[in-house]
Amino acid sequence: MRWQARRFDLIQIGSAQLTGKRSSHTSITMAPLKVAFLGPLGSFSHQAAAESFYKLSADLQPQVSFPDAFAALQKKEVDYAVIPCENSTNGSVMQTLDLLADRDGSYKDVKVCGEYYLTVHHCLMVRKGTYPGGWAEYDGSITKLYTHPQAWGQCEAFLTKYLKGIERQDVTSTSKAAEIVSKETTERGGAIANRFAAEQHGTDVLVENIEDRADNTTRFLVFRNVLDERTAEFKFEQPNPPTLEGELALETTHKTLISFTIDHSSPGALANALLIFKAHGLNLTSINTRPSLKKPWQYIFFVECGRTPSDENKEAVHKALNDLRQVTETCRDLGTWKDQLSASNA
Amino acid sequence: MRWQARRFDLIQIGSAQLTGKRSSHTSITMAPLKVAFLGPLGSFSHQAAAESFYKLSADLQPQVSFPDAFAALQKKEVDYAVIPCENSTNGSVMQTLDLLADRDGSYKDVKVCGEYYLTVHHCLMVRKGTYPGGWAEYDGSITKLYTHPQAWGQCEAFLTKYLKGIERQDVTSTSKAAEIVSKETTERGGAIANRFAAEQHGTDVLVENIEDRADNTTRFLVFRNVLDERTAEFKFEQPNPPTLEGELALETTHKTLISFTIDHSSPGALANALLIFKAHGLNLTSINTRPSLKKPWQYIFFVECGRTPSDENKEAVHKALNDLRQVTETCRDLGTWKDQLSASNA
Missing domain, CATH: 3.40.190.10 (Periplasmic binding protein-like II)
Incomplete structure (x- = not known):
């Protein structure tokens, strides 16, 4: 029986408040990083936040709702927010896409800086x-x-x-x-x-591991406030990312998320916008849509694209955004981060 | 006050069972059309089904779940099914996309043949x-x-x-x-x-009309079994389709829904598939994705595209499907129908 044979390999986290990390040059202890997650305590979001930051001094702060977590980050009350964006069985999390749509500009400085894959074990x-x-x-x-x-x-x-x-x-x-x-x-x-x-x-x-499906996995995005200098240099690495069985290693190692709206009365507008990614060597990895809420049947598109970093394409995202701004009504860079799935195949 | 000034323009439907329609050439009364909808009685789905078929003899049959409605149609126990696919405020209905994904081939003869827009009034x-x-x-x-x-x-x-x-x-x-x-x-x-x-x-x-938002509208799709000869010729026309305020008339008058899966390890595969629509003059009007459930982080894409019918493009969908089959892993034509929104602008 699978649920008898497997062992859940949990990273042990004691209390939420870990020891402060010391600078090697001074004796000043850095204040713990504050990380927002969707409560209650013991939730899968709590687990993802704890595992994402297990090497660091982190004060994990439960939030009542997704907007609360984003608002805390925009106001710099926390350093990071860990939010579920997609489940391998259930698909995208609509509340997260609606937050990213940011229709009233409440979270203009919040961007993705990492991702974390959590396999769902019961x-x-x-x-x-x-x-x-x-x-x-x-x-x-x-x-x-x-x-x-x-x-x-x-x-x-x-x-x-x-x-x-x-x-x-x-x-x-x-x-x-x-x-x-x-x-x-x-x-x-x-x-x-x-x-x-x-x-x-x-x-x-x-x-342990009484779930039917061994590969049911939730992807969390890690967000930071781009105006926060303290978090500018930190790079996320998932310690034990899931591997894609039977899959050839993808070369993509950096992902970028971009949202845009188009003029829906202009035929070909969406195709033209999507062509720009290809023109700059950015591989489309996912597309999501949400209602614009400005007019019925008009959408905000969320495009995730990837590239293998090289000297030739280091400006690719920047150039694609410039081109997109010519053919879209609105266009927003929602961040670039290291792909944890491809890292596991390297 | 808006909720005092407006009047809800409901098409009066008596009982669900309407009078049989007579052929002009014979005296045989045609058996009533059977139309499945998601119950209970009095639901918005019931209203959409009643209004869609108000001119016809229709026996409206409540179903407990979306799969029940599709199964009844696949088995030809009903002639049509009326299913919500999208709300202008809440976005796409995931259960409907999962039905259309038809991962185990249960509904291989079920296709879209029409759409109906229902403005949500409370x-x-x-x-x-x-x-x-x-x-x-x-x-x-x-x-x-x-x-x-x-x-x-x-x-x-x-x-x-x-x-x-x-x-x-x-x-x-x-x-x-x-x-x-x-x-x-x-x-x-x-x-x-x-x-x-x-x-x-x-x-x-x-x-009446106590809702905050006057334009909150649900789009229903009307499905038929393509092997059912009885329903082959019927063309849906919504009597009072909603108009898009402040919008230039779109020329698109026929919509087609196509689903496909791609080889995710091949860079550019999704862009190449989407390019095919443009190459055949088909305007992309919406894109949705659902998990493939074969491998994590692989998707089924649902692309809705439109065209203004002409002699030049009457083979466009057929040709696009042929080309798509060259670059996709699976590809399915989910039906073509008349766009009711553009009709209102004509």
Whole structure:
């Protein structure tokens, strides 16, 4: 059984506040980096933020909503924000695209500076000490299961085989499910959540990797405020990026995200804009659209493109943006960062 | 006040089963067309189906889910399915794109044959007979409001001005809200739903057009089974399509939807595929993507393109499909239909 054979390779993070990093030239301790993520504590966003910044002094700050995280970054109340942008099974996260659309110019200094791939692993967990013998000695006495509605479907094979017929209670997040079973005293509850949530809430993990699909992965984008000098030099490297099985290594190693709007009454306008990427040797890797909200059936396009950095193409993005500004109504550079997937194939 | 001045111009539909249409050459009554829509009764999908087929004999059949509607059409249990594909404020409907992706080939004969634009209008409604004097004599005695969570935000100005502080109860659909207030006896409830739901459930409409945004419109696609000879000749014409204010008339009058997948390890593959549309004079009007679910970070692209029909370009779609098949991994023609928006500008 896959969920017995695999082991979840979690990077151990203690509390959110890590030790300050010292400069080699002075004895002054740098204030910890502040990193915004979408709460609650123990969420997949929390895990992604913790893993992205595990080498650094980082004060991880939960935010109630995506706009709160972006607003905190625009106001420089935080140094970074880690936001989910895409899931390999469910597709793009529309709230994130709407934030990036920035229709009223609230986040004009916020840009992407990195990405982080988090494979979605689920565990079955219970209140600490409930089953001292672990899964090997589990006696079938769990009476109720808790998780986010999406997680039931992601663990169907395991649930059908081992926990069939047990009452299921939907809750607002997998982390909330872990919290509920950590505190319960009157019933034998089980939660489906990630190991990170188990560590946050102090539950015992009975079985790891109970998900049906081993490759379900969420891509997070890391954002910074471009006016913040403190974060200008930091380069993100994911310690253990996922590999694309059976895939030839892509040469692309830098990605750029650009948004634009076009004159929809002009035939060929969209094709002309997309041609510019090809003309400058930028490979289109994804296209997304959201309503412009200015007029119905007009869109904001989000184009992600890649290039293998070389002396010849180091101005390619800059030149493409100049050309795009000639054929688009609005056009915005949303940042360039190192592709973590291609890095894993190098 | 806009919600007092406007009048909702609903096409009156009695029961779902209309009179059979007679052939001019024979006395045989044709069996009513069966049209699938996403239930419950009184939903916006029900309204779109009723208005799309109001001139014809149509037996409107509610379906529990989008896949149920497509399965019924593939099995020829129904003649048409009317499915929402895009909202002018919220963007594309992902469930519909996932159906169109048809990753396991379940719906290989289902294609688009028409579109229908439905402007989203909300009304405040109450149980029949509660306020015989109507809104003019309303005494402020409504104690509880019901609607779908999304509708509160769409009617914020009216609610803030006239119904501030009243308890709000979320329900699963606006139609369900109308049903609840139609049956209540112990409290004074108000529902926010469309006039169509009021007619379905027999409530009294107190105020019409209470929505904040006059242009919030949902585009529905009409699907048929291409092997069904009975529906081969029917051409959809929307009786009162919405006009695009301040917009020059687009010349495009036929739209085509094509899906394809590309070899993601080949740089330029997506740009090359998109170039083909331009080469054949097909104007790109929208692009959507969904995960391929074969490998992470690989996509199915949905391209909608348009052309003004002429003798010169009558083979354009056919030729573009042939060329696309040379540069894509998979490629599928999802249908051609008359653009109802451009018709309104003609």
